Amino acid sequence: MSPGRSFRSGAKRTPKVKQFVHSPFLLCPDCGNQTFGVLMVCDRHYVRRCVTCWFDASFPLPPLHKRIIYLDQFVISNMMKELDPEDGRARGYYHALFCAVDRLSSLQLIVCPDSPIHDHESLVDPRYQKIRAVFRQLSHGVGLRDPTTLLHAAITRAFDNWLRDEECGAGVSADFAFTNKPDVWQDWYRIDLNYTVPGLANELIINREIVTQELHRTCEEWRNDRHFSFRETFENELAGCGRLILQRAGRYIMHYGAVATGQAPFDDEVSFPPPEAMLVTRMLRALEQTFATPDERLARIREFFASKQFQSLSVVRIPSLFWATIGREINAGRKPDRFPTASMFNDIDAVAQYSPFCDAMFVDKEVSHFVKQRELREELGTRTRFFSLRKGEKEDFLEYLKSIEEEADADHLRLVKDVYGSDWPTPFVDLLASSEK
Numbered sequence: 001m002s003p004g005r006s007f008r009s010g011a012k013r014t015p016k017v018k019q020f021v022h023s024p025f026l027l028c029p030d031c032g033n034q035t036f037g038v039l040m041v042c043d044r045h046y047v048r049r050c051v052t053c054w055f056d057a058s059f060p061l062p063p064l065h066k067r068i069i070y071l072d073q074f075v076i077s078n079m080m081k082e083l084d085p086e087d088g089r090a091r092g093y094y095h096a097l098f099c100a101v102d103r104l105s106s107l108q109l110i111v112c113p114d115s116p117i118h119d120h121e122s123l124v125d126p127r128y129q130k131i132r133a134v135f136r137q138l139s140h141g142v143g144l145r146d147p148t149t150l151l152h153a154a155i156t157r158a159f160d161n162w163l164r165d166e167e168c169g170a171g172v173s174a175d176f177a178f179t180n181k182p183d184v185w186q187d188w189y190r191i192d193l194n195y196t197v198p199g200l201a202n203e204l205i206i207n208r209e210i211v212t213q214e215l216h217r218t219c220e221e222w223r224n225d226r227h228f229s230f231r232e233t234f235e236n237e238l239a240g241c242g243r244l245i246l247q248r249a250g251r252y253i254m255h256y257g258a259v260a261t262g263q264a265p266f267d268d269e270v271s272f273p274p275p276e277a278m279l280v281t282r283m284l285r286a287l288e289q290t291f292a293t294p295d296e297r298l299a300r301i302r303e304f305f306a307s308k309q310f311q312s313l314s315v316v317r318i319p320s321l322f323w324a325t326i327g328r329e330i331n332a333g334r335k336p337d338r339f340p341t342a343s344m345f346n347d348i349d350a351v352a353q354y355s356p357f358c359d360a361m362f363v364d365k366e367v368s369h370f371v372k373q374r375e376l377r378e379e380l381g382t383r384t385r386f387f388s389l390r391k392g393e394k395e396d397f398l399e400y401l402k403s404i405e406e407e408a409d410a411d412h413l414r415l416v417k418d419v420y421g422s423d424w425p426t427p428f429v430d431l432l433a434s435s436e437k
Contacts, residue, residue: 030055043184064183067110067359073121076135084432099427100401106425111182112138116146117346143179147349152279168309211342219339222327233327237320242305249280318352355384362387
């Protein structure tokens, strides 16, 4: 073993440092004792330290290319229930699924990123802390950004290219989409900051009920439309994305102007502009050197939202195709008790904004059904594999996970054992029992 670099630590050391040095222990190249353990693992190297003589050495680690697997919140929630000793539930499919993904994650073969969708959908559950413990265990601090952030970043990039008469090109990069690098080696320790906004859970519940009611009214319109057209509905949804952005931005700008001129009292809304207002403001600033008046700039922005370049963005087309597909099924006879709820917006956002960065996604049965419809299947392509609880798919997912380890390079697996120890890949099934202590 030849370290990339080595150095002696300072002479004065507290014995407590030994608590951070882990097995497997090797012969120390300096003092010869079998006390040369692992101090820390970094992105591309790891450090060993002798707990006898304090000799340190750094060793390089090879690059990684992990599979990105996104798990829907309901999967995380059911894992929690089968892991929680207080639930008393029998160990079944979700326990086996947790064991499979936790093992692959420890083997540095996959990442199951968390997302703001996980957080918001879990927050309304009284067992939020336990659910959070599960998805943070599987993500190891790697997350995907908020879907609106990714959508607006893609729109901004497309707008800049459109102004230069260039092709809009692909969406945002993976470096931007992830909050941390997924293709790095995990350290032994991870520090999490955990906080909740007071009143947010109640606000989410109220908002969910309002959105569901509005959505069901739209579903009734689709149901009773004798001249329903998939193409027309898709085009309306596509155009509606730009209109909604301009409407929300316009409302905020008008309100801000009223407060600034003393025509309205100051309130919290002024201090926290909606994402749409921030997006449009950036677009307006990009046009300041070309167009003299705000009206001219707004006209140019409206032109962009009506352009083929904007409407060719996959992150805009996918949600529009989803809603057109749902409308078609409702018009064809889907009963009101099977109308989608507000959670469908999160499901669609996850597929539209996250699938470009994922090798596989485990979604609910309804979403799995929709993504297999011709129009969505063609738009999504074949990069991402979709699994669900539909017949055959949940077994296929376990087989897919099994194949990842079977196809792993033997040298990689040996290196994981050398760095982390032979027991490192053992699934942490006592996660929630440990969190209670």
